[in-house]
Amino acid sequence: MTDLARLSINQMTVKQLSLPELADACAALGIGQVGLWREPVRAFGVAETAKLVRDAGLAVTTLCRGGFLTALGPEERAAALADNRRAVDEAATLGTDTLVLVSGGLPPGAKDLRAARERIADALTELAPYAEDRGVRLAIEALHPMYAADRCVVSTLAQALDLAERFPAHQVGVTVDTYHVWWDDRAPAQIARAGATGRIHSFQLADWTTPLPEGALTGRGRLGDGAIDMREWKGYVEAAGYTGPIEVELFNERLWARDGREVLAETAERFVEHVIRR
Amino acid sequence: MTDLARLSINQMTVKQLSLPELADACAALGIGQVGLWREPVRAFGVAETAKLVRDAGLAVTTLCRGGFLTALGPEERAAALADNRRAVDEAATLGTDTLVLVSGGLPPGAKDLRAARERIADALTELAPYAEDRGVRLAIEALHPMYAADRCVVSTLAQALDLAERFPAHQVGVTVDTYHVWWDDRAPAQIARAGATGRIHSFQLADWTTPLPEGALTGRGRLGDGAIDMREWKGYVEAAGYTGPIEVELFNERLWARDGREVLAETAERFVEHVIRR
Numbered sequence A, B: 001m002t003d004l005a006r007l008s009i010n011q012m013t014v015k016q017l018s019l020p021e022l023a024d025a026c027a028a029l030g031i032g033q034v035g036l037w038r039e040p041v042r043a044f045g046v047a048e049t050a051k052l053v054r055d056a057g058l059a060v061t062t063l064c065r066g067g068f069l070t071a072l073g074p075e076e077r078a079a080a081l082a083d084n085r086r087a088v089d090e091a092a093t094l095g096t097d098t099l100v101l102v103s104g105g106l107p108p109g110a111k112d113l114r115a116a117r118e119r120i121a122d123a124l125t126e127l128a129p130y131a132e133d134r135g136v137r138l139a140i141e142a143l144h145p146m147y148a149a150d151r152c153v154v155s156t157l158a159q160a161l162d163l164a165e166r167f168p169a170h171q172v173g174v175t176v177d178t179y180h181v182w183w184d185d186r187a188p189a190q191i192a193r194a195g196a197t198g199r200i201h202s203f204q205l206a207d208w209t210t211p212l213p214e215g216a217l218t219g220r221g222r223l224g225d226g227a228i229d230m231r232e233w234k235g236y237v238e239a240a241g242y243t244g245p246i247e248v249e250l251f252n253e254r255l256w257a258r259d260g261r262e263v264l265a266e267t268a269e270r271f272v273e274h275v276i277r278r
Helices: A019-029 A038-044 A046-056 A074-094 A113-133 A157-164 A187-196 A230-239 A260-276 B019-029 B038-044 B046-056 B074-094 B113-133 B157-164 B187-196 B230-239 B260-276
Strands: A007-010 A033-037 A059-067 A098-102 A137-141 A172-177 A200-205 A246-248 B007-010 B033-037 B059-067 B098-102 B137-141 B172-177 B200-205 B246-248
Touching: A007 A059, A007 A260, A019 A038, A019 A046, A019 A260, A033 A038, A033 A046, A038 A046, A038 A059, A038 A074, A046 A074, A059 A074, A059 A137, A074 A098, A074 A113, A098 A200, A113 A137, A113 A157, A137 A157, A137 A200, A157 A172, A157 A187, A172 A187, A187 A200, A187 A230, A200 A230, A230 A260, A246 A260, B007 B059, B007 B260, B019 B038, B019 B046, B019 B260, B033 B038, B033 B046, B038 B046, B038 B059, B038 B074, B046 B074, B059 B074, B059 B137, B074 B098, B074 B113, B098 B200, B113 B137, B113 B157, B137 B157, B137 B200, B157 B172, B157 B187, B172 B187, B187 B200, B187 B230, B200 B230, B230 B260, B246 B260
Parallel strands: A007 A033, A007 A246, A033 A059, A059 A098, A098 A137, A137 A172, A172 A200, A200 A246, B007 B033, B007 B246, B033 B059, B059 B098, B098 B137, B137 B172, B172 B200, B200 B246
Antiparallel strands: none
């Protein structure tokens, strides 16, 4: 097994690369796995992307992202469900077994986080069997609490598992992303809980750096630049039985402003240095 | 009891007002309590501030802030302890019984949150008896997890109470600030836990609004502008037996750019509308 065998590059890390450029650059570096995002995939064409990655011998570890399931009105709710069914279809076409869910924030004016989480559970009742029929697992991602209002009311792994465990593990599990859970002293125990029922469907890495940029979305640090001990978290998921891909997903304006191939090579180097080697 | 009887204005909410202006404006509006910050108090003079608030009939509900107790080196650590003893002395001079602690983030290069929390506990072993001798209680503030790296490794009320409960309640308790804990589904139970042992030493309000500004420090929302149900959180602390002051602490560039007296009047109105009236 090479040092890069478990690395998956999430497309957003190098979003300046087109899909063919990404496939070429991965081949050049010996990276065999990618995580994809719906918007660039749809812009290129879902079937075309599926053919591209198949021809390149790239495995698609996840599709990001479904979710946004907290709408109150029946029409918005139906539209969200329809969009999520399309996301499942796209995941199946791309040949990935995992659709990552960013569950959605509070609707305008709403203040009830608990009720919003229940609406997610309701939506999963419809989506999970639909996904299973297409060979796709849903992976609820706990997002950092700083996104609770406007992006994701699921703020901890404990909450994500409380939702996921209402469904069979082959239908619904969780995404463990270091950027979102590193601060949480309960997260290691929740990773063990997730592993015990086979619910770690995705494992993603990004480092925590400060100061946060305006909007708090595009400041994810390169591996090794921030406060998170990547080996420690890899240890937690491995102790929980996870041996799957390790996806590096950085949203970072400074990386996006650089040459994408250079960023990809650097990311692979840092992956080896901060995650794999001891 | 008037609608404003429980309101305390934290000085930072209207930091554009000098201390005499703040005292005047509070008197004009019928606000009888303030929370003070060390820097402006020291700039005006601690004894001078004590005389000013005494003459104005203002009660000082808290002094913000001690803390930053996570340093690794012995010299930095000794300096932090000395500074915290000064903060206790200042609180005593000002006539407040509560010093709020912002515990400190990770030292440069450090990645161990648990070890940093233990260093806080060690420091409290020295500080808590010192404070008790001067009639001052320490109130550990759980800060939002987005500040875990650079400001406060105590991210939840559960963690704050785990620290506080190593000491008698009259020495160490917690600050409950809606801005920091609103996202946490465990917070209501932790408030009950804090109340059961008499450890709610301060209760502060700010609303959660998005997008966050760069640095994530100065975007606290006016009461009613954001995602937090203020009455709900007042209900939690009251159910836990808390009947003390309710301090409004907003860090908000837009408020600071306005006329301070106008902001103070508006804050009092919003307090009545969103916290007191039903």
